[in-house]
Every structure is written in C-alpha cells, then in structure tokens.
Amino acid sequence: MSTSHARARPAETLHQRRDAPVHPAWVRITHWLNALAAITMMLSGWQIYDASPIFSSFMFPPKFALGGWLGGALQWHFAAMWLLLFNGIVYLVLNVASGRFFRTFFPLSPRAVIRDLASALTGKLSHADLRHYNAVQKLAYLVVIIDLIVLVLSGLAIWKSVQFPLLRELMGGYDSARVVHFFAMWVLFAFLVVHLVMVALVPRSLIAMLRGR
Numbered sequence: 598m599s600t601s602h603a604r605a606r607p608a609e610t611l612h613q614r615r616d617a618p619v620h621p622a623w624v625r626i627t628h629w630l631n632a633l634a635a636i637t638m639m640l641s642g643w644q645i646y647d648a649s650p651i652f653s654s655f656m657f658p659p660k661f662a663l664g665g666w667l668g669g670a671l672q673w674h675f676a677a678m679w680l681l682l683f684n685g686i687v688y689l690v691l692n693v694a695s696g697r698f699f700r701t702f703f704p705l706s707p708r709a710v711i712r713d714l715a716s717a718l719t720g721k722l723s724h725a726d727l728r729h730y731n732a733v734q735k736l737a738y739l740v741v742i743i744d745l746i747v748l749v750l751s752g753l754a755i756w757k758s759v760q761f762p763l764l765r766e767l768m769g770g771y772d773s774a775r776v777v778h779f780f781a782m783w784v785l786f787a788f789l790v791v792h793l794v795m796v797a798l799v800p801r802s803l804i805a806m807l808r809g810r
C-alpha cells in the first residue's frame with residue numbers, strides 16, 4: 598500500500614469502522630455474479646466470433662470456446678447478458694448512491710499510479726490494508742468498469758443495430774461496432790489475467806472478497 602494510505606482520513610472513519618467488513622455483502626455478491634457473467638460472455642463470444650471471424654487469420658481455439666456451436670453459444674451469450682446488465686446496474690447504483698464509488702476509487706492521479714506501479718514492480722507495495730485500493734488497482738477497476746459499459750453498448754449496437762441507429766453510428770457503423778466489441782473483449786481478457794495473478798499473489802484478498810473479512 599502506498600504511504601498516502603497510512604495517513605489518517607477522518608472523513609472515512611464513520612464508514613470504515615474496524616469491525617465493518619472489508620467489502621460489504623452487496624459488493625461481494627455483485628462481484629461474483631459479475632465474474633460469472635463476464636467470463637461466460639467472453640467464452641461464448643469466442644465461439645460466436647469463430648462462426649464469422651472479423652480477421653480471417655485469427656480464430657479462438659475451439660476447446661476454450663463455450664457453447665459447442667453458434668446456436669449454443671448465442672444462448673449462453675444472451676442468458677449471461679441479462680445477468681451482466683442487471684447485476685452491473687445494481688452494483689453501479691448502490692456504489693454511487695452510497696458514496697462508496699467516490700470513496701473507493703478516488704482520489705486518483707497519474708503521479709500516484711506511477712508511484713504505486715514503481716513500488717509494485719520493486720516489491721515495495723504493501724497489501725497490509727485490504728480496505729484501501731492502491732492507485733494501480735483503482736485505475737484497473739475503473740478501466741474494467743468502463744470497458745464493461747463499452748462491451749454492453751457495442752453489443753447492443755450489434756444485436757439491435759436497426760433499432761438503435763444512433764448507437765450504431767456512434768460506434769462507426771455495424772462493422773466497426775463489431776471491432777469495438779472485439780477489442781473491448783481483449784481489454785477484459787488482459788484485466789482478468791492481471792487480476793487473477795494479483796489475487797494469487799495476495800490470497801488474503803480472495804478470502805476478503807468471499808467472506809467479507
């Protein structure tokens with residue numbers, strides 16, 4: 598944890614008493630539902646992509662793709678889509694309305710990101726206090742939240758491109774909405790790889806996301 602976290606923060610004492618869980622129950626529940634939905638959508642999306650690749654030289658290995666065939670993959674993709682959407686709305690509304698969103702992810706500055714990244718790369722970043730995210734975590738979580746919103750909107754532009762012409766045109770048309778969707782998936786994939794490595798390095802954080810403490 599960066600040194601800035603060691604300073605007393607009187608404004609937070611009300612919300613973050615020592616006996617309060619590290620992550621409230623609704624954060625844990627929405628996190629795991631989101632993980633299930635996002636991973637299901639990514640793996641079934643690979644199968645859908647393979648049925649009609651954007652780049653003919655690139656295909657996903659069938660053994661990692663979910664659904665077995667195009668029809669099966671579409672069923673998984675559409676089922677997980679509703680979970681991702683409604684669970685994401687619950688997470689965002691509760692987070693913003695409770696003020697947790699701003700307390701948890703801000704303040705955030707490029708200087709703090711560079712400082713915490715340098716500390717992490719030299720093994721000097723402390724993870725003693727799981728209640729506060731370091732600047733690199735804050736940035737990563739904000740990026741993946743925005744990325745999921747881009748994934749949902751570009752997916753909507755592909756699925757209902759006739760019904761949402763403005764959204765389709767904002768994405769640069771149907772074909773480029775597919776490209777946006779494809780590259781936003783890679784951002785999600787990259788986040789997931791780094792996220793899982795970090796969780797493996799600090800297993801206590803997994804217990805806290807499961808049990809709250």
Ligand code: HEM
Nearest residue numbers: 624628631632635636701727738741789792796802803806
């Ligand atoms: C199954 C794989 C996953 C595991 C084991 C996992 C584990 C965790 C853990 C342990 C934390 C807390 C980190 C800490 O306190 O230092 C966390 C937070 C978070 N994870 Fe995951 N995660 C997974 C999948 C995902 C996926 C797929 C996404 C998004 C697409 C995601 C997004 C987030 C976000 C945004 C937070 C911060 C939540 C908040 O405090 O509001 N995670 N995750």
